[in-house]
Amino acid sequence: MSKLKPPFQRILVANRGEIAVRVMAACQEMGATAIAVYSDADRDAMHVRAADVAIRIGPAPARESYLNIPNIIEAACQTGAQAIHPGYGFLSENAEFAEACAAAGIVFIGPPPEAIRLMGSKIAAKRAVERAGVPTVPGYAGAARDTKTLEREAARIGYPVMLKASAGGGGKGMRIVRKPGDFAESLEAARREALAAFGDDSVFIEKLALAPRHVEFQVLADTYGRTIHLGERECSIQRRHQKVIEESPCPVLTPELRAEMGASAVAAARAVGYVSAGTCEFLLDQEGHYYFLEMNTRLQVEHPVTESVTGFDLVRWQLAIAAGQPLTIQQEDISPRGHAIEARLYAEDPARGYLPSTGRALVFAPPRAPGVRVDSGIEMGDEVTVNYDPMLAKLIVHAENRLAAIERLRWALDRFAVLGVATNSALLRAIAQDPDYQAAATSTAYLETHTFPELETPPAPPPIALAAAALWDALATGAPESARRGPFNPWLTGSAPTAGGERVARYLSAGEAHTVRLRRSPDGCWRAWVDDAPFPTSGDAVSVTASGGRLSLAFGADREILYAARRGAETLVWRRGQAWTLTRPHPLDVDTAAHGADIVMGAQTLTAPMAGAIIKVNVTEGDIVEPRRTLVVLGAMKMEHAIAAPRAGRVRHVLCAPGDVVPGGKALIELDPLEEASDE
Numbered sequence: 001m002s003k004l005k006p007p008f009q010r011i012l013v014a015n016r017g018e019i020a021v022r023v024m025a026a027c028q029e030m031g032a033t034a035i036a037v038y039s040d041a042d043r044d045a046m047h048v049r050a051a052d053v054a055i056r057i058g059p060a061p062a063r064e065s066y067l068n069i070p071n072i073i074e075a076a077c078q079t080g081a082q083a084i085h086p087g088y089g090f091l092s093e094n095a096e097f098a099e100a101c102a103a104a105g106i107v108f109i110g111p112p113p114e115a116i117r118l119m120g121s122k123i124a125a126k127r128a129v130e131r132a133g134v135p136t137v138p139g140y141a142g143a144a145r146d147t148k149t150l151e152r153e154a155a156r157i158g159y160p161v162m163l164k165a166s167a168g169g170g171g172k173g174m175r176i177v178r179k180p181g182d183f184a185e186s187l188e189a190a191r192r193e194a195l196a197a198f199g200d201d202s203v204f205i206e207k208l209a210l211a212p213r214h215v216e217f218q219v220l221a222d223t224y225g226r227t228i229h230l231g232e233r234e235c236s237i238q239r240r241h242q243k244v245i246e247e248s249p250c251p252v253l254t255p256e257l258r259a260e261m262g263a264s265a266v267a268a269a270r271a272v273g274y275v276s277a278g279t280c281e282f283l284l285d286q287e288g289h290y291y292f293l294e295m296n297t298r299l300q301v302e303h304p305v306t307e308s309v310t311g312f313d314l315v316r317w318q319l320a321i322a323a324g325q326p327l328t329i330q331q332e333d334i335s336p337r338g339h340a341i342e343a344r345l346y347a348e349d350p351a352r353g354y355l356p357s358t359g360r361a362l363v364f365a366p367p368r369a370p371g372v373r374v375d376s377g378i379e380m381g382d383e384v385t386v387n388y389d390p391m392l393a394k395l396i397v398h399a400e401n402r403l404a405a406i407e408r409l410r411w412a413l414d415r416f417a418v419l420g421v422a423t424n425s426a427l428l429r430a431i432a433q434d435p436d437y438q439a440a441a442t443s444t445a446y447l448e449t450h451t452f453p454e455l456e457t458p459p460a461p462p463p464i465a466l467a468a469a470a471l472w473d474a475l476a477t478g479a480p481e482s483a484r485r486g487p488f489n490p491w492l493t494g495s496a497p498t499a500g501g502e503r504v505a506r507y508l509s510a511g512e513a514h515t516v517r518l519r520r521s522p523d524g525c526w527r528a529w530v531d532d533a534p535f536p537t538s539g540d541a542v543s544v545t546a547s548g549g550r551l552s553l554a555f556g557a558d559r560e561i562l563y564a565a566r567r568g569a570e571t572l573v574w575r576r577g578q579a580w581t582l583t584r585p586h587p588l589d590v591d592t593a594a595h596g597a598d599i600v601m602g603a604q605t606l607t608a609p610m611a612g613a614i615i616k617v618n619v620t621e622g623d624i625v626e627p628r629r630t631l632v633v634l635g636a637m638k639m640e641h642a643i644a645a646p647r648a649g650r651v652r653h654v655l656c657a658p659g660d661v662v663p664g665g666k667a668l669i670e671l672d673p674l675e676e677a678s679d680e
Contacts, residue, residue: 008032008083008107008323012076013047014097015087016066017377018393019299020047023085026315028052035079037072039065041387046379053079060387066090069097073104083107083322085315089389092298093120093168109322111297115272119295122166123204125272129292132271134264137283137291139206141166151183153205160208163187165194165201171241172197176208192615193640209291211443213284214238215250216296217265218306220317221274222327229262230310231336233302235281236442237431239354244424244447245431246302247341248309251402251440252284261290268295277303277318283444301344301394304373308340308398339405340398343413343432347390349422350455355609356390356636358664359383362420362565363549363574364392367412371398374416380549384421386611386636392423406438417563419549419572419579426455429577461509461573461580463530464560467542468551469571469582470505470516471526472564475546507571507582514582606643606669612636614660614668623651624674632656632668648674 011027012035013020024034024047036051041060048054055075058065065071067090076084084101086092092110095117101108110116119125123141130136139161140153154161154177163186165173173194175186187203195201214235221227234250235243253261265280272295279300281293303314312329321327347357361382366374376393378384384392395412399405410432413425430452431437437446461469505516517529525541528534536542536555545552551562563574571582616633619625625645632643653670656662 008319010035010053010079010081010083011109011319012037012072012079012081012084013051013087014066014072014084015090015092016042016045016047016388017391018375019087019089019301019377021050021377022375023087023315024050026313026319027085030316030319032319035076035081037066037075039387041385044382046377046382055079060385062090062388069094069100072097073100073106076101076106077104081106083109083319085109085318086298088298088301093296095120107322109276109318111274111276111278115274116297118272119274119278119297120167122164122294123202125295126292128271129268129295132267134268134271134292135290137206137209137293139204141204145202145204147184147187150187150203150205151180154183155180157205157207160210162206162208163190163203164206165190165198166204167194167198167200167202171238173201173203174241189640196615196635209283209285211286211445212236213250213252213442214243214281214293214444215253215261215284215290216279216281216300217262218300218303218314219265219269219274219278219280220314220321220327220329221269221276221278222321223275223324224326226327227266227269227274228327228329228331228334229265230306230312230314230334232258232261233300233305234442235302236444237437237446238444239447243302243344244427245341245343245437246305247339247402247405248305249336249339250284257288257290264290264292268292276321277314301391302342304375304394304396305340305342308373308396309336309338310334311337338398338400339402340396341405341409343395343409343428344391344424345393345395345416345418345428346424347384347392347421348424350424350427351458352422352609354424355641356386357384357422358386358610359421359567361392361418362567362572363417363563365417365550365563366393366395367415369408369412371408372396372412373398392418392421395428402440403438406432414577416577417549417574419563419565419574420567422579425577425579426458427452430454458510458580459578460512461514461582462575463533463535464553465562465573465575465580466507466514466516466530466582467528467535468553468562468564468575469507469573469580470518470528471542471544471553472546472551472573473505473566473571474503474518474520474526475544509580509582604646604649604671604673605667606631606645606671608634608643608662608664608666608668609641610634610636610664612641612662614656614658614662615640616658617654617656619651619654619669621651621654625649625651625671631671634662643668645671647671650674 010033013023027034033052036048036054037057038048039060057071091097095113098108098113126136160178163175173190175190177183177186190203191201217232218230232250233248235246237245268280279296282290284290348354364380373396397408399408413429502519507514519527540556543554549563553560565572573580612634615635619631627647629645630642634641649671652672656668
């Protein structure tokens with residue numbers, strides 16, 4: 001591929017986060033000026049810092065900024081951009097946006113609007129690929145889409161079925177319906193979520209294949225009619241229809257099946273006149289039959305695994321194709337080398353039902369080693385807000401074979417330190433260690449059929465983590481003076497221990513109290529006792545080096561790297577992929593901790609677990625509710641979250657209404673225990 005030539009001297013990236021950073025790097029490598037756009041929430045974001053030019057496009061809500069076509073076109077005109085790369089998500093699959101670019105004389109780095117529009121409608125896409133001879137999943141995508149018709153068609157197809165938004169993907173507007181009684185409510189939720197995500201509430205029905213694999217093929221097509229595929233990616237491990245682990249090549253494809261599926265992907269792309277990078281997604285059943293699902297007319301989140309095994313830079317090819325350069329790659333040039341795996345690191349808490357987590361990344365330290373790549377949208381100190389998708393980074397590993405890649409993934413996850421926001425790191429580590437995953441015995445039902453008890457009950461902090469917390473607090477590295485002197489200082493007397501003196505720190509973790517005693521020697525080393533036992537057990541002195549949240553402990557011949565940070569009354573500690581929050585002991589209500597609610601004078605107040613917008617309120621004052629009934633639906637981070645009754649009761653007060661924007665911790669419902677309600 002030759003160096004990108006004019007007119008692409010200035011390229012605007014209409015996105016944010018890690019994909020904006022990744023695309024801008026490719027633009028800069030090819031000699032173009034990279035232009036960032038940002039909302040008010042992203043004024044100091046990493047993608048803004050990585051850009052050559054940055055321009056504001058609106059307030060925090062995506063509809064007023066990253067989905068605001070006029071504002072983005074105006075930003076491109078103001079900054080002299082000749083082309084716009086949409087990344088993925090937001091406007092990347094919006095035909096109107098591609099047309100608006102053309103109308104403004106700006107090149108849209110992606111497929112033609114006609115292909116976006118056709119493949120953007122799963123119903124039209126299914127019909128188009130069927131005409132090209134590509135097998136599709138049985139279902140219903142007729143013109144009549146009223147509830148009664150859809151219920152009748154679901155019964156004809158046979159349960160279980162899948163409801164899907166016609167206009168989008170990424171798990172938005174998708175619902176599995178296993179029995180007729182759940183259909184109407186699931187349809188309403190799918191329509192509502194589809195409308196919020198894509199501005200179109202159209203849905204269709206597909207037969208739900210039990211325990212299939214999700215296998216997708218990367219295609220590239222130029223403006224001269226040449227289309228090739230770059231092999232496949234296995235993306236079966238998903239949660240709520242969002243991919244979690246992706247890898248290439250798929251471990252169960254034979255060369256013959258790979259060639260057949262790849263040819264189907266190419267045929268599907270040619271059927272719609274596709275240009276640029278795109279992905280054809282298939283279901284692969286246990287008998288080796290495959291069915292076209294949809295085509296994503298954009299760059300995929302998981303494109304790095306294909307780049308790793310093929311050696312081709314997909315973003316550079318997108319830019320070259322958009323500039324009118326022909327594909328110089330032949331199909332026979334595609335020969336995967338080794339195995340690549342991508343793990344998505346999300347800001348969400350597995351121990352709290354995977355609720356999205358927000359806050360400041362007090363520590364963000366990715367691993368660095370040969371064969372390890374991290375595509376990130378944040379750096380240490382950045383704020384993770386409720387406004388956008390919770391993905392923080394993608395960890396990509398590449399090795400000579402699948403087993404070696406899994407071993408490298410495990411190594412890297414154990415060295416990816418994040419503090420300040422909760423992450424799904426524990427889930428990723430559990431998957432990487434699971435024998436079924438290692439044996440490639442996976443399907444789209446993997447996370448439904450595999451349980452990881454350690455996610456629900458995280459392990460207690462080991463002595464080394466408690467000692468590290470006390471040492472961190474003693475050294476006061478990175479802690480403000482107010483934190484060292486405040487009421488939650490863990491030290492009983494004074495601040496940092498002095499040579500020859502001893503101080504005692506007390507912490508609470510998961511309801512358990514711990515005590516750490518430290519004594520500093522004149523040589524600067526430390527003696528430590530955790531819960532009255534010496535640490536380390538040998539009684540060796542501990543040498544400590546601390547910098548930027550990183551703690552290096554040396555005792556005897558052993559060495560350990562940990563990370564720590566202070567957040568108000570808490571000391572946060574990370575070690576080998578596991579994080580703990582340690583606080584000064586104070587009274588804690590067990591029911592409050594379990595349900596995120598306050599118990600006051602017999603009533604239970606259900607609160608918002610995070611900031612968001614109220615989508616639906618299912619009860620009125622005086623209603624009798626059963627345990628686990630959904631009382632309120634909260635929208636946050638592009639997903640819906642159910643606020644359910646923790647026990648039977650009667651609704652005393654409804655403190656919110658649809659459309660309200662509420663902060664985390666805001667009281668939503670007051671619930672009287674059913675026994676007290678009956679007495680009244």
